[in-house]
Amino acid sequence: MKKFDSQLTQNLFDKGLITENQFDEVKTYRSLNIFSLNAELKLFLYLSVLLFTSGIGILIYENIDSIGHIAILSLLLIVIAVCFFYCVKYSKGFQKEETTFEHPVLEYLVLAGNILTCIFIGYLQFQYKPFGEHYGLATLVPTIVSFFCAYYFDNRSVLTIAITGLAAYVGLSVTPQTLLDNNDFYASQSLSYSAVMLGVLLILWTIYSQRISLKTHFGLIFLTFALHIISIASISNLTNYDILTWMVFGVILAGSTYYFYKASYDQKAMSLYVFMILYAYIGGNIFVFRIFENVDFSDFWEIFILLLPAYFVASIVIFIKLIKNFHKEISE
Structure with a gap:
């Protein structure tokens, strides 16, 4: 990996895209062997959101008779309001270009608020049926909310929820x-x-x-x-x-x-x-x-069986070659 990065830096220098001083600075920085924990920390934040929302769902399921429907819905609404209050307070508002929060935790707060909103609407429909027998609306409403949050807060995770909800609305479950x-x-x-x-x-x-x-x-x-x-x-x-x-x-x-x-x-x-x-x-x-x-391939069946392994091997070789060529072309 280090050899690959060094080669890329050398290519940039050879093409005149960076100066000699910049080239030396990049080499010096990489020699420090500093690595980032950004991806790992974001993964833990993502897992925290999933565990928290899953815990809310389990809490509702196991204590639905003792806590009461109104209390559960009120608690969900309060948590949702707190999540979106801080998100709106520290967001840059809607912008057409890509935007980010100053603190990455807020991105996952948007995700948590959105998932809890979906839980709230689903639970409300299941218990009180505000949409009557039109269960599609119970899917469409959180989908619209998700699209709004995705574009307003510029959140990719929420966007995937929105697209999944849209697919569910037309009768699909969007997982291969x-x-x-x-x-x-x-x-x-x-x-x-x-x-x-x-x-x-x-x-x-x-x-x-x-x-x-x-x-x-x-x-x-x-x-x-x-x-x-x-x-x-x-x-x-x-x-x-x-x-x-x-x-x-x-x-x-x-x-x-x-x-x-x-x-x-x-x-x-x-x-x-x-x-x-x-x-x-x-x-x-x-x-x-x-x-x-x-x-009728009965006369060629034995030849077919003999050629089948070679066909799969050739397919794998071609697949690997295509991937390498694609990576090379988009890297240039």
Whole structure:
């Protein structure tokens, strides 16, 4: 790692992007072997928020009869008010460009307040049903609150909650594993098309935000969700017996692969590139299999078995080479 950093610094000096004095200062600083605990401390803060909000949920569940509904809701409301009071007090207000709090703890206070707001609204709906039987509103309201908090306080963690809530509102559970386990794309074509439309909506919003320079650093989050949603919905439908359905979703997956190939370079995002390749590889293999599924390969079965290990090895080698080339290109 040190050799890699030194080479990058040398490249900057060779290209004339830094002076000789700056080059010497960078080398001197790195020779001190100083390392940052910033990431580790933020991880502990994040875990603290999760443990605190989980503890609130467990407290409500185990003492719901003894404490009382009004007392629980009042306690939640007070904690939420305290969280947002300090966040608003020390925030810089809404700005189109990226902003940060002077103290990083406040970012996690926003996250805690937002999660507790979702718990409050969910508990209120479960116990008193202020939205009647319209349970979608109980999802939509905290989603709107989350989007507002994400943009006002410039918080990526809250933004992921907002996008997840939006997906839940249209009938999805936005986690790749739960998408496959809990959502029946095969039986419900409307759910599949809703997934694709949601992914396209996220892409269009990202493009629009880039044009008006509105929180452009949120783009990677929107695109990541869009990539997973569109790709998983498409791959799930490639196994459909209806030839028109799986061909349509094959075209959707191909278009998605092309777009996110371009987007990964624009965003210089390794994560987008890696998942794009994986989804394209899985979908491509299924698509080819569907095309030749009615062809009799009995005479070539032994050759196929012999070539299969070589195919997977070649796939791994090509995958590694693509990743290395991508990293090299975005680093230059």
